[in-house]
Amino acid sequence: MDERTSIEVPETTAQSPMGLAVPPERHHLAISPLNARRWQNFKANRRGYAAFWIFLVLFVVSLFAEFIANDKPFYVRYDGKSFFPVFVTYPETTFGGEFETAADYRDPYLQKLIAEKGGYMLWPPIRYSYNTQNLDLPTPAPSKPTWLLSEKECKAVVERKGLSSCRDLEYNWLGTDDQGRDVVARLIYGFRISVLFGLALTGISSVIGVAAGAVQGYFGGWTDLLFQRFIEIWTAVPGLYLLLIISSVLAPGFFVLLGILLLFSWVSLVGLVRAEFLRGRNFEYIQAARALGVSNGTIMFRHLLPNAMVATMTFLPFILSSSVAALTSLDFLGFGLPPGSPSLGEMLSQAKANVQAPWLGIAAFVTVATMLSLLIFIGEAVRDAFDPRKTQG
């Protein structure tokens, strides 16, 4: 070999900013693809890792809400033929009914028609959808969870249906709301729409916010100055009132609400990303990249954005949870999703109107609180995962 063999590479030593000799961190990690390390860091945060799986399971399950809580069976065998009511809407006449209207599979009349032809139906575990009204309520809506009913309360329904006891009734596990709709079904659908809404809002507002912050921070000067003043004025606008006004003018729907909330949520990341870019553009390794001839765009994406991402990541769970909370509060005030939509906010407002029915409030509160806590635990773990100085621990 040549000279380089004589050049000894010293042992790794680390020194803390205080100047105390901190023992060097030792790594026994096998060399693996780089993202494996991030995954390791993510897993090392046990609470966040558990929250991630719980949330993922809940979210995936809620994506298939139609197969869990629905007033249509997913499979009907009738007259030797197969039907899939979850995917296709069949008129009642398909099953020998009289009208051209959509078949109501909960109707005893239709059930009898199918049974007469030797057919059968495979039902989801909960036979209510978010908008199915239970017509056989033993008490006036909102009705208690079925397992809390006394025999006296449900005597009328039990007798009418020819059953022997309350326990033979079709269960509303968490009771019904004030229109006789099943609370569990509405929670499942409501959870899904909240998370989807939150994710969409967070995703879009982060993209806009990061882009705006990056441009401001990287170019600085007049761009930065004008943009900052605009944002100051913009954030001084009382958002919630404006939201209320706009949503009373526009017919509220999923995408209209998304657009309205987006007007204000994108600013939350701008300051953060801008500061990171302002700080980062003077780093020596940015200078080094410029000395290599790397273009502005690439420097922003490859060198500066990852720095800003950690700050963004730490903020994401808060944006996500505030998005969910914003949607919930609009729903609560009655300016949110259209009437009849499964919404946690609407359930909370029902709980407020029906204090005698605590199952509404408890169910909605537990769902919202669990969802937000899980999201924040995950956010903490994500933050750890993207921190390159973090070692296993």
Next chain:
Amino acid sequence: MEAGYEKLLEVEDLSIAFRQRQRETLAVDRISFSVRRGETVALVGESGSGKSVTALSVLKLLPYPAAHHPSGSIRFKNQELLSLSEADIRHVRGNDITIIFQEPMTSLNPLHTVEKQIGESLLLHQGLAGQPARARTLELLHQVGIPAPETRLSSYPHQLSGGQRQRVMIAIALANEPDLLIADEPTTALDVTVQAQILALLKELQTRLGMAMLFITHDLGIVRKLADTVCVMKAGRIVEHGGVERVFTAPEHAYTRALLEAEPRPDPAPLCPDAPMIIETKDLKVWFPIKRGVMRRVVGHIKAVDGVSIAVRQGETLGIVGESGSGKTTLGLAILRLVSSEGPIVFLGSKISGLTFRKMRPFRRHMQIVFQDPYGSLSPRMSVSDIVEEGLGVHDPKSGKQQREQRVVAALREVGLDPETRFRYPHEFSGGQRQRIALARAVVLEPSFIVLDEPTSALDMLIQAQMVELLRALQKRCNLTYLFISHDLRVVAALASRLVVMRHGKVMEEGPAAELFAGPRSDYTRALFAAAFKLETAPEGIVAQ
């Protein structure tokens, strides 16, 4: 000498351990030393050897209970310090034993005036306030050699230069006439000329006030100049202990010998007067406008580089030396067209001044830079392999993945790093190793010209010497041309074939390095050399305070 004790400070069998995530790490391992009245003891060692921790433990300034002492005792005037309560140790701190830290920028509170910061110490330990406190403060400032101290009382730290701040720190430390002064690398962050002044001041104050000094440093030159006794530390142990003369003339331990020989071997690159010109500037200027008022009118300029002409030929090393603020780093950046400048720059026969960033790109592969700070110059979020490969992606976009990887591996070998480590992140490497990565990033493009901006300043002595060897070997092997920017004249002397001395953005003196070192012509250069090589101060007026 007072009766009752002969030794002012006695450290016996002291161990310091840190507990981190249920893991125990021994930072200092059963060391013993003592400081007599009026004596200067130096603790020498590289970073991580435990010297600073030892100093902090004397005043119980470590992060207890994460830090603890498995064994040992520290006795000051026969009083055990380790068992003292927090309230009792406070009477010792700042009164009997005081400490000055390395970083004068951060060890003063930026929100308080000089008077208040010195006065606080007087108030706490002597109960002095008002007029007597002010008188004593003035006396102290005078003592530490701050000119016209009356005008400095109401100054804030940012209004003082680095050397003046360190003088204020010393004034605070002296306020209560301590018996022992602990100085933790007090001059490392300062320019050589200022360092010489501060060392002279400490020496003078010590003889005048008769205090003992525990001096922590990695610089053997300072030890030789200042200390009576020296303890050489390595990996938490004192490997050698003895009088300065004895240790320097007849070192017993192999590590001490290695440290003493760590001086970079002088073997500068040859002068090549007939070799092709690599880079040439004429009357290069970098002026930063000073803007005032609402209309941002330009009221003046900071002349960072003010009419500098240099010429470097192939195979040469041009050393640029000067104090901080002399414009040497800006000059390096301007030559690489990383800051805008005025005046022609000719690189490899083509005029590159005035080219746009895009038009500059083809030249970039031939001109590279290595920065001072091995911690700041590598992106912490990219693996070593990505960092080294980045330039290849810009200049050789067509080369295949495998081909690039081969070149990365070759470059890492070239700088003496194990290519197997290329998937790790920079924080897993030591300062010296990081600097090698930065060098690999430059050499992977096979440049002909590299600007080295203080590449050794942040490194320990032993590693500095290794780095110098590496740079020299690379230069010979790849026929490189260097522009070597440094304030460390010993390193420059080891490498540079020609020398430019800069001050206030202007060239004070230039010429072949050997000639210049042998006979500097200007007073400033002479003062700079005296401060760097002999730690001697210059007569007033030649260098800044």
